[in-house]
Amino acid sequence: MKLIYILVFSLTFIINGYSQTSKVLSINFFSFYEDWEIINNRDFSELSNVFSLRYYPASSTDLMLNAKYASIGGDANDLKGFSDMQFLAKHTLTDYNLSFNGGINIPSGKTKLTQEEFLTSQIISNDLFNLKTPGFGQGLNIFFGATWLKALSDNFVIGTGLSYQIKGEYQPLEESSSNYNPSNEISVTAGFDMKLNETSTLTGDLTGIFYGSDELDGEKIFSSGTRLIANILYRKYSGFDYLSIFVLYRNIALDELEGIFAVLDNEKINPNQFFMSLSYSQRLSSQLRFEYRIFSSIFEKTASFFSGYKIFGISVNPEFIISSNLKIPLFLKYSVGITSSESDLQNFEIGAGLGLSF
Numbered sequence: 001m002k003l004i005y006i007l008v009f010s011l012t013f014i015i016n017g018y019s020q021t022s023k024v025l026s027i028n029f030f031s032f033y034e035d036w037e038i039i040n041n042r043d044f045s046e047l048s049n050v051f052s053l054r055y056y057p058a059s060s061t062d063l064m065l066n067a068k069y070a071s072i073g074g075d076a077n078d079l080k081g082f083s084d085m086q087f088l089a090k091h092t093l094t095d096y097n098l099s100f101n102g103g104i105n106i107p108s109g110k111t112k113l114t115q116e117e118f119l120t121s122q123i124i125s126n127d128l129f130n131l132k133t134p135g136f137g138q139g140l141n142i143f144f145g146a147t148w149l150k151a152l153s154d155n156f157v158i159g160t161g162l163s164y165q166i167k168g169e170y171q172p173l174e175e176s177s178s179n180y181n182p183s184n185e186i187s188v189t190a191g192f193d194m195k196l197n198e199t200s201t202l203t204g205d206l207t208g209i210f211y212g213s214d215e216l217d218g219e220k221i222f223s224s225g226t227r228l229i230a231n232i233l234y235r236k237y238s239g240f241d242y243l244s245i246f247v248l249y250r251n252i253a254l255d256e257l258e259g260i261f262a263v264l265d266n267e268k269i270n271p272n273q274f275f276m277s278l279s280y281s282q283r284l285s286s287q288l289r290f291e292y293r294i295f296s297s298i299f300e301k302t303a304s305f306f307s308g309y310k311i312f313g314i315s316v317n318p319e320f321i322i323s324s325n326l327k328i329p330l331f332l333k334y335s336v337g338i339t340s341s342e343s344d345l346q347n348f349e350i351g352a353g354l355g356l357s358f
Contacts, residue, residue, distance in 0.1 A: 269304045
């Protein structure tokens, strides 16, 4: 479970205000095929099936269940199975502009990997590839937090969020009985929502994620560097259509080895990232909407093989609105990655979904 996405979702939800709806249940299913080619080297692909269930027992309460099944193929070692399920809950105290959030990572995913499967898991978890299923099984994780907002004027709202995640231990390797216990996490988020004029808005968030030490059989071995993530979104509306500009910067401090591994020099592995996208959502009719997007992502050069890349891509996402209860989205994406020191990359992605609401 990535705490940052949960926190930002909760904060954005509160800043934009609770949207009352007569729908009390939504069911979504998506299937994605993602192919990455390391040119003149190797190729790997992932087929992900994503299921989510969302239920509103009351106007101020939101419950969600997420599950995934994925299969990795190509030149990478085969790896397939379920990832962990996540159950999330949120309750809003509207009179106090306060929301309480909680969740649990249910350890239903594949663990105890073979050495070959573990090598594959290290590849797919890299942020460069941004796969729909970047990992499979972990331990029993629990998170809880709160978000709060304050309207400073009719056109400007600020908000903040705090969350803590407790992570349980698990056995990552089949050939070893060692138990791995990742560090707990604390996340702090602050954001704003500004109405620039009758057709334009500007939204921003800044999040810090702080870690302790990972442990192997009770011994401290590793400490992740603090993550700072800033993003800003500009949106310009024109009737049913809108233009969006999104910018994100992720700064990752140096990860450090500890304990018996501390004799080794620490080198930066996880790169900082700058991401920018320009998208346009167009309503062609009451039954059809298109979103067109161009994007770029720049990764810092580090000691990691998958760093120093500049990614450029385009995507087209049509959505068919069959009825007020049924939507069918499609996803098409193509991108390339270039670097001066390693092999270039090529990626394409196709996907389709089914959205039901009652």
